[in-house]
Amino acid sequence: MFVTPAYAQAAGAPAGGGITDIFIQLMPILLLVVIFWLLIFRPQQKRMKAQQAMLSAIRRGDTVVTTGGIVGKVTKAVDGEDLEVEIAPTVKVKLVRGMIADVRSKAEPVNDNKPAA
Known part of the structure; x- marks a missing residue:
């Protein structure tokens, strides 16, 4: 319909x-x-x-910050991937290079030809 x-x-x-x-x-x-x-x-x-x-570019003498927030100074590169970082006087820790979050200050280049003052 x-x-x-x-x-x-x-x-x-x-x-x-x-x-x-x-x-x-x-x-x-x-x-x-x-x-x-x-x-x-x-x-x-x-x-x-x-x-x-x-x-x-990290080298000895650089001040670095780890991913955990620890600030320290690189004392030596143990091998390709590891670094030794001093976080306090006489306290050194070994870190993996990939765990570095930032480089705060670069070390001054060493110049062995400089006369002593």
């Missing part, structure tokens, strides 16, 4: 617009990848490079 009959819509243009339709559909995903690269991945890679450069 009150129900109207349903009619099918007429057929539209056939699909298959080609490569431009695929490109337009993938554009938001590509845009997100570019934004993530510029805002997250690239700055993180720069920080990692700077951290690695800082760790490789």
